[in-house]
Amino acid sequence: MAKKIVLAYSGGLDTSVAIKWLMERGYEVVCYMGDVGQGTDIERSRKRALRIGAKKCIVGDLKEKFIKDYAFRALKAGALYQGKYNLATALSRPIIAEAMVDVAKKEKAAAIAHGCTGKGNDQVRFEVTFHLKAPKLKVIAPVREWELTTRESEIDYAKKHGIPIEQTKKKLYSIDRNLWGISVEGGDLEDPWVEPPKDTYISSARIEDAPRKAEYVTVTFKKGVPVAINEKKYAPVQLVRKLNKMGGVHGVGRVDMVEDRLVGIKSREIYEAPASTILYAGHAAIEELVLDRETRRHKKLLSERYAELVYYGLWFVPLKEAIDAFMDSTQTDVSGEVKLKLYKGNVTVCGRKSPKSRYKLELATYGKGDVFDQSLAKGFIDLWALPFKR
Ligand code: ARG
Numbered sequence: 001m002a003k004k005i006v007l008a009y010s011g012g013l014d015t016s017v018a019i020k021w022l023m024e025r026g027y028e029v030v031c032y033m034g035d036v037g038q039g040t041d042i043e044r045s046r047k048r049a050l051r052i053g054a055k056k057c058i059v060g061d062l063k064e065k066f067i068k069d070y071a072f073r074a075l076k077a078g079a080l081y082q083g084k085y086n087l088a089t090a091l092s093r094p095i096i097a098e099a100m101v102d103v104a105k106k107e108k109a110a111a112i113a114h115g116c117t118g119k120g121n122d123q124v125r126f127e128v129t130f131h132l133k134a135p136k137l138k139v140i141a142p143v144r145e146w147e148l149t150t151r152e153s154e155i156d157y158a159k160k161h162g163i164p165i166e167q168t169k170k171k172l173y174s175i176d177r178n179l180w181g182i183s184v185e186g187g188d189l190e191d192p193w194v195e196p197p198k199d200t201y202i203s204s205a206r207i208e209d210a211p212r213k214a215e216y217v218t219v220t221f222k223k224g225v226p227v228a229i230n231e232k233k234y235a236p237v238q239l240v241r242k243l244n245k246m247g248g249v250h251g252v253g254r255v256d257m258v259e260d261r262l263v264g265i266k267s268r269e270i271y272e273a274p275a276s277t278i279l280y281a282g283h284a285a286i287e288e289l290v291l292d293r294e295t296r297r298h299k300k301l302l303s304e305r306y307a308e309l310v311y312y313g314l315w316f317v318p319l320k321e322a323i324d325a326f327m328d329s330t331q332t333d334v335s336g337e338v339k340l341k342l343y344k345g346n347v348t349v350c351g352r353k354s355p356k357s358r359y360k361l362e363l364a365t366y367g368k369g370d371v372f373d374q375s376l377a378k379g380f381i382d383l384w385a386l387p388f389k390r
Contacts, residue, residue: 002028004109005140006100008126009033009057011045013167015115017154018142019052020161022113031057032103034096036066037179037237052163056107060099063179067236070095071180075279076224076334077327078287078299079307084257085269086276087310088181093125094315101133111138118144121262122176125313132316173200179240181253181273192258192268203248203272207345210251214343216350217246219282221338224331226279240275247274250342262312278347282338285349290333290356299330 005022009015009031022029031049033042042059049057070091081087097114104112112130116123123141130139148154151167158165174186182202188194198206220228226239234242247253253274258266287296302323309320336354340347362371 002026003111004028004030004055004107005111005113006030006032006104006107006109007054007112008096008100008114009045009049009054010038010115011040011042011048012115013151013154013158013165014143016048016052016163016165017148017158018113018115019049019054020157020163021142021146022140023053027111029054030103030107030109032096032100033057033059034062034092034099035059036092036095037063037241038177040177048164058103060103062095062099063237064235066092066095067179067240071240071276072225072236073324073327074306074310075226075276075283076331077306077323078280078284078303079310080280080303081307081311082257082259084255085259085271085311086181086273086280087307088178088271088273088276089176089183090121090125090310090313091180091315092176092178093122093313094129097126097129098133098316101130101137104134104137109137111140113140113142115143116141119261119263119265121311121313124262125315128313129316175202177202179237179244180276181271184270184272185267189268189270196256196270200270201254201272203244204254204274205249205251207251210344211249214341215246215250216339216341217243217278218337218339219243219279220336221283221286222335224283224327224334226282243275243278245274247278247342247347250274251345252342252347253277254345278340278342281347281349282340283334285338285352286334286336286354289336289352289354289359291330292358295330299327302326 003026005027007015007018007022007029019029019031031054033045035042046057046059074087074091079087100112114123114126116126123144127139130137148157155165155167172187173184173189176183184200188197189200218230219226227233229239229242253272253276255271258268261267306320306323309317314320333356335356336352338349339351341350362369
């Protein structure tokens with residue numbers, strides 16, 4: 001009997017060719033597609049997998065779990081890799097990999113595979129999760145191993161084996177999309193001097209084309225998690241979809257950066273994440289109001305560390321889980337409303353309130369009703385300077 005292998009399938013060229021390539025090596029291929037809101041025609045891809053020769057193609061709806069347990073965790077942590085990237089792709093890998101391991105166990109598969117190259121971060125994220133969740137499974141990375149080193153040779157291979165594909169030999173971007181954001185790389189973008197051509201961005205308007213009129217939006221947070229837009233409640237997935245639309249219209253959430261990959265390469269990346277850009281701004285505004293100074297300060301240190309762990313594929317490691325516990329304990333008071341203005345690519349916080357606010361007008365005011373005892377300041381400053389005096 002042929003050995004079974006579970007392959008992470010996207011419907012694209014690499015993983016379509018991978019089905020055949022694995023079959024040629026004696027495997028019975030079970031494809032797995034994790035739906036994290038990539039917005040492609042999943043049913044069409046599923047049929048394509050079967051047509052190529054996969055024994056099965058299983059689709060898992062991971063959207064809600066992805067937003068609730070992955071994206072919103074990163075939001076609570078305020079995690080941005082190198083200060084800019086919201087980790088949309090990075091967050092999607094552990095959830096897909098874990099779901100694949102469950103399928104592999106159910107199917108009694110001997111091996112597990114993904115379509116990542118040997119140059120990126122995604123291979124690390126998939127494989128670390130495989131190793132931690134199913135240490136005995138053999139891992140195969142066809143794209144890293146095969147002799148089809150160029151796009152042209154892959155297309156030729158596909159033609160030779162009657163694999164239905166939509167790609168042409170034109171050099172294209174590599175795009176990874178989910179509900180939390182879009183990552184685009186390659187093609188003309190490989191030159192960091194080149195301004196992203198018009199077609200690079202998918203979900204957001206060009207700043208030049210965005211409306212000349214600002215739009216206000218109010219977001220309600222409960223314990224660090226967004227629950228309503230303009231006073232109307234939304235489930236997590238719908239809330240993110242709605243904000244992606246609203247932000248997209250105003251060209252919000254575009255990032256153009258050069259980042260440091262885990263494997264040592266610098267790469268130029270274009271990201272698009274309207275909803276998360278709005279939510280990060282709103283979330284931070286409520287934290288400013290409710291968190292004490294020292295917690296804010298310490299949380300910031302851990303935010304950076306958290307982003308690195310996620311980027312490095314270390315989602316299921318003890319430190320990441322310990323930081324989650326810390327983050328959760330900082331979020332108990334992060335409830336309230338924030339008013340934001342969307343305009344020409346910008347999100348501007350213009351108001352915030354919270355029942356748990358630490359802002360005390362009677363202390364802050366320079367007007368009437370001031371209760372701050374200014375006579376205490378002198379003694380405080382004397383002692384503050386004391387350790388540094390000679
Ligand atoms: N550089 C980003 C990351 O490592 C995005 C990777 C996008 N992957 C892709 N196939 N385009 O998270």
